[in-house]
Every structure is written in structure tokens, then in C-alpha cells.
Amino acid sequence: MTDVEASKTAEEPAGTLVFRLGYDGAAYxxxxxxPGQTTVAGEIRRALETFLRRPIELTCAGRTDSGVHAIAQYxxxxxxxxxxxxxxxxxxxxxxxxxxxxxxxxxxxHAAPGFSARFxxxxxxxxxxxxxxxxxxxxTRNYSWWHRLPLDVDAxxxxxxxxxxxxxxxxxxxxxxxxxxxxxRNVHAVSFAREVQMGEELIAFTITGNAFLHSMVRTIVGSLxxxxxxxxxxxxxxxxxxxxxxQAAGPTAPARGLCFMEVSYDxxxxxxxPDARA
Numbered sequence: 465m466t467d468v469e470a471s472k473t474a475e476e477p478a479g480t481l482v483f484r485l486g487y488d489g490a491a492y493x494x495x496x497x498x499p500g501q502t503t504v505a506g507e508i509r510r511a512l513e514t515f516l517r518r519p520i521e522l523t524c525a526g527r528t529d530s531g532v533h534a535i536a537q538y539x540x541x542x543x544x545x546x547x548x549x550x551x552x553x554x555x556x557x558x559x560x561x562x563x564x565x566x567x568x569x570x571x572x573x574h575a576a577p578g579f580s581a582r583f584x585x586x587x588x589x590x591x592x593x594x595x596x597x598x599x600x601x602x603x604t605r606n607y608s609w610w611h612r613l614p615l616d617v618d619a620x621x622x623x624x625x626x627x628x629x630x631x632x633x634x635x636x637x638x639x640x641x642x643x644x645x646x647x648x649r650n651v652h653a654v655s656f657a658r659e660v661q662m663g664e665e666l667i668a669f670t671i672t673g674n675a676f677l678h679s680m681v682r683t684i685v686g687s688l689x690x691x692x693x694x695x696x697x698x699x700x701x702x703x704x705x706x707x708x709x710x711q712a713a714g715p716t717a718p719a720r721g722l723c724f725m726e727v728s729y730d731x732x733x734x735x736x737x738p739d740a741r742a
Contacts, residue, residue: 475544476577477542477543477544477577478543478544478545478548478577479543479545479548479574479575479576479577480540480541480542480543480574480575480576480577480578480579481540481541481542481543481547481548481572481573481574481575481737482538482539482540482541482572482573482574482575482579482581482734483508483538483539483540483541483559483569483571483572483573484536484537484538484569484570484571484572484573485508485534485536485537485538485539485567485568485569485570486533486534486535486536486537486567486568486570487504487533487534487537487566487567487568488533488566488567488606489504489528489530489531489532489533489534489719490531490533490566490606490720491566492504492507492530492531493530494527494528494529494530494532495524495526495527495528495534495537496524496527497509504528504534504537504567505522505524505539507563507564507567508522508539508563508567509522510562511558511559511562511563512541514562515558515559515562516547520541520542521541521542522539522540522541523539523540523541523580523581523582524537524538524539524581524582525537525538525539525581525582525585525588525727526582526585526588526675526676526724526727528722528724529678529679529682529719529722530719531718531719531720532719532720532722532723532724533607533720533722533723533724534723534724534725535570535723535724535725535726536570536724536725536726536727537724537727538581538585538727539581540575540579540580540581540582542577548574550737551737551738551739551740552572552736552737552738552739553739553740554740555569555572555737556569556572571736571737572736572737573734573735573736573737574734574735574736574737575733575734575735576733579733581727584729584730584733585675585727585728585729586674586728586729586730587652587672587673587674587727587728588672588673588674588675588676588724588726588727588728589670589671589672589724589725589726589727589728590670590671590676590681590722590723590724590725591668591669591670591671591722591723591725592609592668592669592670592671592681592682592685592717592721592722592723593607593608593609593659593661593666593667593668593669593721593723594608594609594610594611594615594666594667594668594669594685594689594721595608595609595610595611595664595665595666595667596610596611596612596613596614596615596667597612597614597665598612601664601666602664603661603662603663603664604661604662604664604666606720607661607720607721607723608661608664608666608720608721609685609717609718609720609721611689613693615667615689615692615693616691616692616693616694617656617658617667617692619691619692619698620656620669620688620689620691620692621655621656622698623688623691623698623699623700623701623702624654624656624669624684624688624701625654626701626702626705627651627654627671627684627701627705628651628652628653628654629650629651630648630649630650630651631648631649631651631705632647632648632708633647633648633649633677633680633705634647634708634709634710635683635704635705635707635708635709635710635712635713636677636679636680636683636684636687636704636705636710636713637677637678637679637680637683637710638677638678638679638710639710641677641678641679647677647708649673649674649675649676649677649680650673650674651671651672651673652672652673652674653670653671653672654669654670654671654672655669655670656668656669656670657670669685669688670725671684672726679716681722682716682717682718682719682722683710683713683714683715683716683717685717685721685722686713686714686715686716686717687701687704687713687714687715688701688714689714689717690714690715696714
């Protein structure tokens, strides 16, 4: 440990740095750090530790699986007084230089000591995009699931209504991750929309909730596609939810169609990092 690192260890954090980041998850084994694997958190940690010249404690708003993308992932780091005086423009330049090209810093915030990007989050929003039709998507192929066959979006929308509210979502999560852990979550809203991205038509399913289980959104999407394809009726999804059994639900949709879109915090908790005075 260097003298600088030792002095930091003895000092109490004066506040919290909060970073809003986006990433293309294709090259990563998920967000969370894993020994011997390339992860989003590992790259972010490396960049921040290089810039701050000290070890850091990194907390994220929500872990994403291998291949899942993000527009607004939030991470928090306890910070010392001089680090809170670093201007926004310097952060933006430094992270552009230190992060790989498929991870980007969107904004820098300050928060009070003890703030946690994970535990202070009130809601998280994900969007899953699906391309249908005989023509393979080209420019959106890495960010959508090409399903080929048409989908009855109205039927999927009606079926998804049963998900809103507080339920046990054990049927829609990875079996191993549910062992000995609570599986109740509160889904605030679900919706379907038709989008045009780079000239290609997509079906976008958006879901907001207080928190999500491992593979929960992707398994919900895979189950909804069973309904939209006509393989299952609309009432089947409600029965699958009530069963609390992974085998009762549909397949897990591919990771590439899922994007972490937004995190909600209480008003006034985050303040944008000021820039250097002119």
C-alpha cells in the first residue's frame, strides 16, 4: 500500500460519487466481477482506480447478465473531499480515455455519505426489443431478438397485465438463484410499444419494478412470446406466475435484446457534479 493509499484508508469519506454509465454488453460476462472473466464492473473499477490512484468500493444499481446492455446503469463510490472537487469535464475526459469503447460515462453526480446506488434505488426499468418478419434485422441485430414469426402484441399486452403488483416471481427466475432467497418483487408497470430504430421496426416491451430476479425479465419475455405466437393462451401466464415453479413458465429470451434503461431515486438525492469555474 502506498503512502497515499494509507492516508486515504484512515480518512472518512466526505460524500459519494455516483456515475451513470451505458454499455454494450456483448463482450462481457455480465456486470458483476468474476475471477478470470471480462466484466463491466471490472473495467469500470480499473478505470476509476487508475484515475483516483486508490482501491475503490463499487456498488451498482442492478447486475446485468452476460450479453445484456445498459443505457443508464448507476454505480456509487465513497469519495474523499478532494475527489468531490474534481470538475465534471475532467471526469468525462478521463473516463473517455480510460474506459473501453463499449462502455461510456453519461453523467457524474454527488450524493451524501452512505448513499448506495443499489439500496437507495426506488425503481429500475428494462426494455426488451424483438424484431419479427422474414427479413433479418441488420443494424439492430445485436440489440434485438429476431423471432421471424409474427406476434400478437395485443394478446401479449393483455397477458402481461397480471404481472403488475407484488407477486412471487419464482417461476420467472433462474432456479439456482432462488434457492434460500426471497423471490417476491413489485412490478410497477408493463407496456408494449412499436419502435423504429435505424429504419428497422421493433416491438419493445418495457417493465418497471422495485427490483428484479436473475433472468426474470428475459423469462417473462420468453413466456409472453409463447402467448404472442399462439402457443399459449393469455390466461396461461397468470397460471405460470401462481405456480411458483420455473418449469411452469416459458423459455428465457436471448440476452442481446435486453437493455437496462433507467433507475429512479428520490428527488434531490443526486446533484450533478459541477464543472470547473470559468
